[in-house]
Each structure stands twice: as structure tokens, then as C-alpha cells.
Amino acid sequence: MTDTDRTHDVVVWGATGVAGRFTAEYLTERYGPADLSLAVGGRNREKLDALVDDLTGRSDAWDDVPVVVGDATDPESLRAIARDTRVVCTTVGPYTAYGTPLVEACVEAGTDYCDLTGEVNWVRETVDRFHEAAVESDARIVHSCGFDSVPADVGTLLVQSFAAETYGEPCEAVRIYLDGGSGSVSGGTLASFGELFEAAATDPLAREALRNPYSLAPRGERSGVDPGEQRRPRRDPLRDEWTAPSPMAPVNERVVRRSNALLGYPWGREFKCGEVVPTGSGPIGAATASAVAGGLGLFSAAMSVGPVRDALRRYVFPDPGEGPTREEAEAGSFLIRVLGRGTGADGPFTVEAEFGTDRDPGYGATARMLGESAVCLARGDVDSPFDGGVLTPASGIGLPLAERLRDVGFTAAVGES
Numbered sequence: 023m024t025d026t027d028r029t030h031d032v033v034v035w036g037a038t039g040v041a042g043r044f045t046a047e048y049l050t051e052r053y054g055p056a057d058l059s060l061a062v063g064g065r066n067r068e069k070l071d072a073l074v075d076d077l078t079g080r081s082d083a084w085d086d087v088p089v090v091v092g093d094a095t096d097p098e099s100l101r102a103i104a105r106d107t108r109v110v111c112t113t114v115g116p117y118t119a120y121g122t123p124l125v126e127a128c129v130e131a132g133t134d135y136c137d138l139t140g141e142v143n144w145v146r147e148t149v150d151r152f153h154e155a156a157v158e159s160d161a162r163i164v165h166s167c168g169f170d171s172v173p174a175d176v177g178t179l180l181v182q183s184f185a186a187e188t189y190g191e192p193c194e195a196v197r198i199y200l201d202g203g204s205g206s207v208s209g210g211t212l213a214s215f216g217e218l219f220e221a222a223a224t225d226p227l228a229r230e231a232l233r234n235p236y237s238l239a240p241r242g243e244r245s246g247v248d249p250g251e252q253r254r255p256r257r258d259p260l261r262d263e264w265t266a267p268s269p270m271a272p273v274n275e276r277v278v279r280r281s282n283a284l285l286g287y288p289w290g291r292e293f294k295c296g297e298v299v300p301t302g303s304g305p306i307g308a309a310t311a312s313a314v315a316g317g318l319g320l321f322s323a324a325m326s327v328g329p330v331r332d333a334l335r336r337y338v339f340p341d342p343g344e345g346p347t348r349e350e351a352e353a354g355s356f357l358i359r360v361l362g363r364g365t366g367a368d369g370p371f372t373v374e375a376e377f378g379t380d381r382d383p384g385y386g387a388t389a390r391m392l393g394e395s396a397v398c399l400a401r402g403d404v405d406s407p408f409d410g411g412v413l414t415p416a417s418g419i420g421l422p423l424a425e426r427l428r429d430v431g432f433t434a435a436v437g438e439s
């Protein structure tokens with residue numbers, strides 16, 4: 023099938039949910055029907071029609087937005103959508119529960135795909151089941167195109183590209199710092215968290231995916247020198263302050279290592295990356311790092327006990343579909359710094375990238391990161407050696423994504439430190 027046979031450039035699949043709605047709103051605000059043939063998809067036609075009324079009511083450019091209806095549990099409906107679309111951009115999660123048939127349909131149809139997953143166990147499953155087939159069919163399956171893991175992965179690519187150009191050598195190690203931010207969490211995100219802990223408790227393969235720092239590397243390459251995520255408060259080796267473990271490190275670090283592996287180890291076989299939350303210097307910094315580490319440890323411990331996990335999911339977490347309002351998604355902010363350290367002909371050097379914006383990281387900002395990832399794939403605006411495969415943002419799209427995000431108000435800057 024050629025691309026000209028396909029009706030839609032991009033289908034936002036799951037557009038009636040929190041993240042999907044923000045993504046559809048963003049794309050209809052940023053692009054017109056002449057620039058982008060967009061459709062919204064989901065399982066409930068009434069909700070989709072109401073969404074289209076809202077989208078067209080807010081926009082002078084869009085009189086209508088086509089709707090595609092299917093169900094994540096009905097593979098034939100997903101095949102029909104995949105065959106008729108250039109890029110399926112999906113926010114239907116938890117991906118462990120709902121994601122696999124859509125990836126399979128896109129791989130079969132040679133359709134590009136991007137998502138918001140942070141479920142490492144599920145990414146490992148798609149790597150093992152679909153990577154080779156996706157290479158064969160020229161389907162670019164790009165996972166984790168939101169706050170997990172664009173800033174960390176593309177931020178690392180910015181650092182490494184600058185190091186190679188300026189010093190002729192990559193950085194041997196990068197540290198990713200969550201330097202600031204404020205935002206919210208939706209019921210859908212907490213449902214995915216719940217699914218991740220459920221998988222870790224019941225599925226040995228999921229446990230292995232979460233234990234091994236190299237679990238997302240290609241088969242046969244799943245070991246190395248990097249010890250994996252920091253689990254305790256520590257004084258930082260590069261900055262004069264304390265750091266705590268980052269809740270996103272288990273995803274982001276593995277995605278960055280997969281980027282290095284897929285690209286053929288341009289950053290070296292001994293490349294190390296670590297993501298942390300900086301907490302400041304002195305006794306207050308140390309106490310804050312201990313409190314953050316303790317809080318995360320407590321949450322993980324609670325989520326690892328079946329009855330406690332069930333009770334939290336049932337009585338404490340908001341329901342899927344609940345989440346920030348439009349105003350809340352457009353507020354908030356985040357700033358991530360990536361510091362790289364290397365050795366060139368003239369001695370050691372340090373490179374720093376900044377990645378951030380003034381919007382809620384998981385929603386307003388994520389809608390832009392995911393939407394622009396889909397547009398990059400639809401337009402072929404990528405810097406990647408791959409026409410297909412189970413890929414990462416850095417390996418499957420690359421620096422054109424940073425360029426597009428700069429155009430919509432993101433900071434994505436890099437220089438000597």
C-alpha cells in the first residue's frame with residue numbers, strides 16, 4: 023500500500039480521554055485542514071461527535087474533523103484504522119492492557135505509530151514481539167513521546183550531537199536533572215502506574231524488564247557497565263548538591279540506553295546515564311533528598327502489596343478519564359537539564375542542555391510533544407537511519423522534534439557548561 027492510498031495523515035486514537043483531547047486540541051490549533059489531514063478516534067461515537075463539536079467550535083479553520091470508531095479489543099477495527107492512516111498517535115492506556123493489538127495492526131499495515139507509554143514492561147514486550155517485523159514492514163513504532171521520555175531522550179541527543187561536533191567525541195556519561203516543575207496527574211496515568219506494579223507483582227518478564235537497566239536494548243545486548251537508577255539520596259558527582267531518585271528514571275534511563283544501542287553505540291558501549299531530582303545543598307538539601315527517597319520508597323512498597331495496591335486503585339486514585347482542566351494543562355511548567363561529561367583531545371569537557379516549557383509537563387506540554395512527534399512522522403521530518411522498527415524519540419525522530427518544539431515555545435538549548 024502506498025501512502026497516497028491512505029485517507030488520514032494522523033489519527034489521534036483515544037481522543038476522548040484526557041491526554042488525547044489535549045493532543046487533538048493542540049493539533050487543530052496549530053495546523054489547519056490544508057496542512058494536516060487529521061482524524062480523531064475512539065470507542066464511543068457520541069463522545070467523539072461531542073469532541074468534534076468542541077474542536078470545530080474553538081477553531082475558525084476546522085469545519086469538521088473526521089471520526090474513526092473502533093475498539094482496542096477488536097483487532098479488525100484496529101487493522102482498518104491502521105490501513106487508512108499514515109500515523110496512529112495513541113493515548114489509549116494502560117498500554118499493557120490495551121496497547122498490543124494496535125501495535126500489531128500498525129506493524130502489519132506498515133503504519134507509523136507514536137504513543138505516551140511509560141510502561142517499561144510493555145515496551146519490552148513490543149520490542150521482543152514486533153521489532154523485526156516493524157523493520158520489515160517499514161512501520162516506525164515510536165514509544166514514549168511525552169514527558170516520558172522526550173526531554174530526557176532528545177535532551178541527551180542534543181548533548182551528544184553538540185559534543186561530537188564541538189569536541190569530536192561523545193560524552194561518556196550524562197546526568198538528567200528534573201530541575202523544576204509543577205503539574206498534575208490524571209486517572210489514566212495512575213491506572214497505568216497500577217498496571218505496571220500489577221505486572222511487576224505477577225509477571226516474571228515484567229520484573230526482569232524493571233530490574234535490568236539494559237532491558238530495552240536489543241536481544242543479546244542486555245548487559246553493560248551502567249548500574250541503573252539511583253535508589254538513595256546521594257551527593258551529586260557533577261553539581262554541588264544533593265539528589266534524590268527520580269520516579270521517571272526507570273523509564274527514561276532505559277529509553278536513552280535503547281537509543282544508544284539502536285543507533286549503533288555512537289555514545290560508546292560504556293555510556294552511562296542517570297536521572298535524578300536535585301534537592302539543594304547543605305543539611306536542608308540532604309533532608310529533602312531523604313524525604314523524597316523515603317516517599318518514593320513508601321509508595322513503591324505500598325503498591326507492591328496486592329491488597330494495598332487494589333485499595334489505592336479503587337478508593338484513592340481518580341478514575342480514568344479524570345484529569346486537569348484545559349486551564350490547568352496550560353499552566354504549570356518544567357525544566358530538565360542534561361549534563362554530559364566527556365574527554366576530548368584537549369582534555370575533559372562538559373556540555374549542558376536545557377529542555378522545558380511553561381505548561382503542565384504531563385498534559386499541556388505532553389500534547390505538544392506527542393502531537394509534534396506525529397507530525398514529524400507524517401511529514402518525514404525526521405533525522406533517523408530507520409524506516410521501521412520499535413524505536414525511541416531520539417532514534418526514530420531525532421533533532422527535528424526539538425526544532426518543532428522550539429517553534430511552539432519550548433526551550434531546547436545546548437552549549438558548553
Ligand SMILES: NC(=O)c1ccc[n+]([C@@H]2O[C@H](COP(=O)([O-])OP(=O)(O)OC[C@H]3O[C@@H](n4cnc5c(N)ncnc54)[C@H](OP(=O)(O)O)[C@@H]3O)[C@@H](O)[C@H]2O)c1
Pocket residue numbers: 035036037038039040041042064065066069092093094095113114115116117120138139140166167168169170171208209210211212214215341342343344345383384385388
Ligand atoms: N508520558 C507522559 O508524559 C504521559 C502523560 C499523560 C498520560 N500518559 C499516559 O497516556 C495514557 C492515557 O492517559 P489519560 O489520562 O489520557 O487516560 P484516560 O483519560 O483514561 O483516556 C484513555 C482513553 O482510552 C480510551 N479507551 C479505553 N478503553 C478503550 C477501548 N477498549 N477501546 C478504545 N479506546 C479505549 C478511552 O475512551 P473513553 O473516553 O471512551 O473511555 C479514552 O479515550 C496513560 O497510559 C497515561 O499513563 C503519559
